[in-house]
Amino acid sequence: MAINIVLAIIVTSLATYLSRFLGALTSEKISEKSKIYRWFNCIAYSTLAALISRILIFPSGDLSEVNYLLRIIVILLSILIFYVTKRNLVYPTVLSAIILAALNSFAV
Amino acid sequence: MINSKYFLQGILASKKFDSPAIALGASFVAIGALLKNLGFTIQESIFSTLLTYALPGSLVMAESMLIGASLVNIFLAVWLVNSRLYPMTVSIMPLLKHESQPRWKYYLSCHFVAVSSWLILKSNYEEIERKYRIDFWIGIGTATWLVAIFSTIIGYYASDFLNRDMIIALAIINPIYFMCAMIGVMKTVQLTSAILLGALLGPIFYFISPEWCVLIGGLVAGTISYFIGEKYGN
Numbered sequence: 001m002a003i004n005i006v007l008a009i010i011v012t013s014l015a016t017y018l019s020r021f022l023g024a025l026t027s028e029k030i031s032e033k034s035k036i037y038r039w040f041n042c043i044a045y046s047t048l049a050a051l052i053s054r055i056l057i058f059p060s061g062d063l064s065e066v067n068y069l070l071r072i073i074v075i076l077l078s079i080l081i082f083y084v085t086k087r088n089l090v091y092p093t094v095l096s097a098i099i100l101a102a103l104n105s106f107a108v
Numbered sequence: 109m110i111n112s113k114y115f116l117q118g119i120l121a122s123k124k125f126d127s128p129a130i131a132l133g134a135s136f137v138a139i140g141a142l143l144k145n146l147g148f149t150i151q152e153s154i155f156s157t158l159l160t161y162a163l164p165g166s167l168v169m170a171e172s173m174l175i176g177a178s179l180v181n182i183f184l185a186v187w188l189v190n191s192r193l194y195p196m197t198v199s200i201m202p203l204l205k206h207e208s209q210p211r212w213k214y215y216l217s218c219h220f221v222a223v224s225s226w227l228i229l230k231s232n233y234e235e236i237e238r239k240y241r242i243d244f245w246i247g248i249g250t251a252t253w254l255v256a257i258f259s260t261i262i263g264y265y266a267s268d269f270l271n272r273d274m275i276i277a278l279a280i281i282n283p284i285y286f287m288c289a290m291i292g293v294m295k296t297v298q299l300t301s302a303i304l305l306g307a308l309l310g311p312i313f314y315f316i317s318p319e320w321c322v323l324i325g326g327l328v329a330g331t332i333s334y335f336i337g338e339k340y341g342n
Binding site for chain 1: 134138152162166168173186194198219223275288289302303305328329330333
């Protein structure tokens with residue numbers, strides 16, 4: 001390890017807190033009924049959706065080892081389970097992990 | 109200081125059966141295991157989750173350290189990936205604002221902004237009296253923060269027993285949970301288009317810039333959907 005772990009942690013946390021703190025500062029004058037608030041709200045949801053779909057479609061780290069066809073099957077099955085279980089969040093989440101582990105062990 | 113009734117209500121809102129805390133816990137178990145494999149001590153792993161408390165940021169830190177990046181590079185990479193926290197913070201702080209509450213509460217509790225706590229607040233804040241919403245938020249933040257810290261500890265010690273398939277299964281829980289949660293909040297024209305366009309443009313912009321695709325995709329999709337929503341009603 002070339003650099004000090006504690007320093008890396010502190011740098012990471014400062015870089016993270018910066019965005020949160022700037023958000024708290026600049027939102028002080030924004031009313032929840034204003035247009036700018038609605039715009040930021042849209043951006044927040046869009047950015048999260050973009051992040052999630054990027055993780056699922058172009059993953060880095062552990063998920064990138066999984067074949068993309070398997071990932072697509074798991075995504076579609078999860079959406080199906082979500083609707084079948086009347087928009088329950090726990091079933092698709094838990095089942096997605098089990099389905100992926102099962103499919104992946106067959107595929108390898 | 110902090111109204112304990114609303115603080116407790118915030119804690120309780122975080123432990124519902126289908127709480128985002130499940131996804132949060134699963135992903136921080138994976139982080140704990142990852143940090144151990146990177147050579148972190150248990151204290152350093154706890155310290156990391158305690159101070160950063162943002163999953164993509166911790167992943168980027170881990171990846172950067174593996175390739176031996178400098179501190180400046182780590183700072184820039186983490187800042188870039190976690191700057192999504194900026195619009196997220198702006199889109200909840202106005203809901204929590206009350207003139208009788210001191211500012212330090214807002215400056216400190218913005219540390220709790222993360223996808224899971226954000227979603228819990230968004231689906232519960234309307235039931236809470238405006239004056240005490242910030243205390244409710246501090247309750248949510250404390251609960252989800254503790255889940256993340258304990259999950260890191262579990263992952264750290266469980267890492268020897270987790271095989272590849274289990275780590276991969278843990279990694280899918282977080283995006284699948286939040287994907288379903290996002291589908292679940294598509295109730296207005298504006299939010300539906302924001303989420304669908306974001307999910308579409310994020311990966312499309314990946315072909316232009318893998319680093320910037322989430323931010324640019326989110327900004328473009330959010331702006332388009334804002335105008336769609338204003339035009340076709342909320």
